[in-house]
Amino acid sequence: MIADLLQDRSAAIFLFLVSVIACLLLSMWASPDLGDSPEEFYSKGAYYGPLRTGLALTGDFISAAGVLYITGIVAVAGFDGVVMVIATALSPLMLRLWLAAKLPEARGWSLGDVFSHRLPAVPARRAAAFAALIVSVPLLIAQLGPMGEITAALMGLPGTNGAIACTVVLGVLILSCAAIGGARGADVLQIGKAMAFLVLAPLLALLVLAHFGWDVGRLTDEAARGSGAEDSYFSFGHLFGGGATGAVDMTSMAVTVVLGAAFLPHMISRLTSSAGPREGRAAGRWTTGAVAMMLFAALFLGYGIQALIGAAGLEAAGPRGGNNLLLLAGALDGSEPGDPGFLLTFISCASFLTVMASASVLLLTGSAALSHDLRRARQERNESSRRAHPHTALVVVGAVSITLAVLGHSANPQFWLVLSYTVAASAVLPALCLSLLWKRFMVTGLHWAVYGGTAVTAVLLFFSPGVSGAPDALFPQLDWQVFPLHVPGLVSIPAGFLFAVAGSRTGRPVHRQEPPAAPERVPAGL
Numbered sequence: 001m002i003a004d005l006l007q008d009r010s011a012a013i014f015l016f017l018v019s020v021i022a023c024l025l026l027s028m029w030a031s032p033d034l035g036d037s038p039e040e041f042y043s044k045g046a047y048y049g050p051l052r053t054g055l056a057l058t059g060d061f062i063s064a065a066g067v068l069y070i071t072g073i074v075a076v077a078g079f080d081g082v083v084m085v086i087a088t089a090l091s092p093l094m095l096r097l098w099l100a101a102k103l104p105e106a107r108g109w110s111l112g113d114v115f116s117h118r119l120p121a122v123p124a125r126r127a128a129a130f131a132a133l134i135v136s137v138p139l140l141i142a143q144l145g146p147m148g149e150i151t152a153a154l155m156g157l158p159g160t161n162g163a164i165a166c167t168v169v170l171g172v173l174i175l176s177c178a179a180i181g182g183a184r185g186a187d188v189l190q191i192g193k194a195m196a197f198l199v200l201a202p203l204l205a206l207l208v209l210a211h212f213g214w215d216v217g218r219l220t221d222e223a224a225r226g227s228g229a230e231d232s233y234f235s236f237g238h239l240f241g242g243g244a245t246g247a248v249d250m251t252s253m254a255v256t257v258v259l260g261a262a263f264l265p266h267m268i269s270r271l272t273s274s275a276g277p278r279e280g281r282a283a284g285r286w287t288t289g290a291v292a293m294m295l296f297a298a299l300f301l302g303y304g305i306q307a308l309i310g311a312a313g314l315e316a317a318g319p320r321g322g323n324n325l326l327l328l329a330g331a332l333d334g335s336e337p338g339d340p341g342f343l344l345t346f347i348s349c350a351s352f353l354t355v356m357a358s359a360s361v362l363l364l365t366g367s368a369a370l371s372h373d374l375r376r377a378r379q380e381r382n383e384s385s386r387r388a389h390p391h392t393a394l395v396v397v398g399a400v401s402i403t404l405a406v407l408g409h410s411a412n413p414q415f416w417l418v419l420s421y422t423v424a425a426s427a428v429l430p431a432l433c434l435s436l437l438w439k440r441f442m443v444t445g446l447h448w449a450v451y452g453g454t455a456v457t458a459v460l461l462f463f464s465p466g467v468s469g470a471p472d473a474l475f476p477q478l479d480w481q482v483f484p485l486h487v488p489g490l491v492s493i494p495a496g497f498l499f500a501v502a503g504s505r506t507g508r509p510v511h512r513q514e515p516p517a518a519p520e521r522v523p524a525g526l
Contacts, residue, residue, distance in 0.1 A: 013155065019349040020173060023356045026188050027181025050279050052191060054286025057270050059190030059357055061092060061261065061291050062197055069417060070295070074302020075314065077239035078224065080250055081302050087254040088261060089292045095262035095271070096284025098433070109183065111265040111365075111428070112373030114272060115435060115446065123443045127450040129369035131428050132265040133397075134454055135420045136366040139264070140359055140401035142416035144171055145409060147355040164406055170355065171402035178360040178398075179391050186364055189357035198290060200350055201297035207332050208304035219300070222307035240486055249485045253418075256489030260421030263429045266365040304328055366397035412472045418487050419461060426492035427453035430500040441504050448503030453496030460488035 070088060074081025111132045112125035148167030151157075157166060178186060212219045224233040232238055237246030239253075261267075271283070305314070305328045370393035431449040434441040461467060466486045469479035485491075 015346075015349055016151075016155075016352065019352055023177055023189060023353065024173075024180065026192070027177050027185035027360075029188075050282035051286055053270070053279070053283040054290065055194040056187050056190045057092070057267065057283060057287040058198075058290040058294075059194040060264075060267050060270055060361060061088075061287065062194065062294060062354070069413060071298050071302040071305060073239060074299055075223070075305040075309075076227070078227065078229070078233035078306075079236055080239040082299065083236070083250060083254050084257065085295045085299055087257040089288075089295045090258050091261040092284060092287045092291050094258060095267065096281060096288060109269050109272070110368040110372050111268060112369070114268055114432065117435070119435060119441075119443050119446060124446060125373040127431070127446050128265075129373040131423070131431070131450050131454070132369040132373070133366055135265055135424050135428065136362045136369075137397065137401055137404070138416040138420045140362045140366070140397075141405045141408065142413040142420070143355050143359045143362070144174075144402065144405040145411075145413055147351060148405070148409070150351050160409065164409055167405055167409065168402060170352070171398065171405065174356055174359045175363065175394065175398035175402075177356055178363045179394055181360065182390075183364055186357065186360040189353070189360060193353050193357040194290065196350055196353060197294055200347075201294045201301070204328075204332075204347075205297035205300040208300045208328075211304070211332060212307070219303050219307055223303040226306045226308075226310040228311045245484055248490070249487060252485055252490040253487040255493065256418070256421050256425050256487050259429055259493060260423075260425035260489070263424050263432060264420070265369075265424075265428065266361045268428075268432065269365065269368075301328065304332075308332075363394055363398055363401075366401075367393035369393075370396065408474075411474050412466075414472070414486075415461075415466050415474055418466060419457070422457045422461070422487065422489050422492055423454050425489055426457050426496040427451075429493070430496040434497075434500050434504070438504070441500070444506065445500045445502070445504030449496050449500035452499035452503075453492060456495045457488060457492045460485075460492060464488060 070081070070084055073084050110128065112128035115124035115128040144167050147170055148163045151166040151170060152162040155162070155166065157163070177189075181188070209216070209219070212222065224230055227233045229238065232242060235242060237243065237248075237250045240246040240249040308328060367390055371390045427450045430453065431446050434445065434449070460483050463480065463482040464486055465473060465481050465484070467473055467481070468475045469481040470476065470486075
């Protein structure tokens with residue numbers, strides 16, 4: 001049986017293994033002098049320039065879970081998918097307009113470096129480490145789950161056990177890649193991933209349009225007919241059941257994506273590596289254009305999935321959405337996931353590259369919170385602590401993420417994405433904006449924003465339909481929901497800003513350290 005499996009899928013397995021080996025070799029090539037100190041492990045080396053920084057930032061925005069989820073929303077909810085595409089495209093624009101010029105002043109490679117730029121280092125680094133872990137780990141789980149399903153479908157491994165086994169193996173491979181390459185290796189993979197998607201996304205969109213005779217109206221009509229919703233397919237709030245509650249829920253999700261996606265910790269550390277405000281804005285311009293082009297292509301992919309597969313096929317594939325692009329590839333090249341063709345294999349390899357790059361950056365962000373921010377906080381307090389090696393912190397974050405991905409394999413990735421984006425918008429965003437833009441911002445405001453914003457998000461999500469009482473909830477058989485919205489951003493984001501302001505006005509003044517002199521950046525190639 002194994003011999004037949006390998007024979008039938010020899011080409012697909014070979015190409016997939018080649019992509020794995022290529023990622024590992026690129027990581028080794030990017031970091032030939034990698035050491036054990038955090039300074040060497042997290043250093044991005046010479047400044048890349050606006051174009052390469054913009055491509056790396058584009059790779060940060062385009063994660064595997066994000067791509068699958070956005071195309072899935074377009075396929076399932078029609079007009080709500082268009083709203084999500086617009087919201088995601090606006091997110092890098094918000095980052096460029098608000099903070100691209102300010103972040104390069106806070107030189108460093110962790111969220112703690114940014115928060116401690118003008119605030120006392122010990123409490124700032126501890127709050128930053130907490131926020132970075134709370135945001136990064138759920139995003140890692142959202143990456144690993146769908147990729148495990150994609151790999152299992154490609155390899156022909158049946159059922160839940162096959163998806164779990166692939167999730168564990170891929171998690172170990174990603175962990176190894178991040179440990180070998182460090183920050184420079186992850187950056188190379190992010191740039192390569194962004195360039196691959198800039199080619200792949202428009203190509204797939206053109207194939208979908210060609211399949212429907214280059215008639216966009218026919219494509220959308222077929223998608224509406226395939227969904228079974230007809231006219232309501234293009235109504236606002238259809239994703240969450242329609243009506244007033246569905247419209248408010250969709251508005252909350254759009255606001256959360258606009259604000260949360262741009263202020264994830266690894267996005268912030270990307271811009272702190274810019275040479276200056278001008279270079280930061282230039283990198284943001286490249287990112288905004290590249291992300292907008294890929295998201296425009298995602299519209300055609302989502303409608304193509306619904307038109308070619310139909311509601312019954314998508315429901316049979318499960319609520320996770322991990323196989324949606326594979327189903328589209330099979331319909332376009334005439335194959336099935338059980339008999340991978342060229343296009344399906346190519347998408348699977350590209351998806352692996354996406355997860356490898358995105359998860360490596362998230363692992364580095366989480367490990368930097370442990371081995372850099374928390375260690376520096378203990379050193380500032382003169383507390384005795386053993387040196388935290390970055391590789392040890394990386395293994396800890398990776399092991400926890402893989403374990404949670406396995407235990408929560410049946411959960412909808414929507415929950416993990418909503419959790420990460422909402423915490424980023426409700427805790428990181430107010431703390432970051434006010435710490436950089438408001439001179440009266442105090443460390444008490446930082447604590448209230450980070451811990452209070454996270455607590456409000458956690459409580460509202462716990463009592464939301466995303467956790468219980470809905471078919472796609474974490475616990476669909478149970479029902480303790482009280483809060484009616486799947487996405488609590490409309491409540492938690494204002495609460496985070498109120499906490500930040502109130503804490504700064506009521507807290508006692510603490511000596512604010514002077515920002516260190518910014519080291520001179522050396523452009524790459526000099």
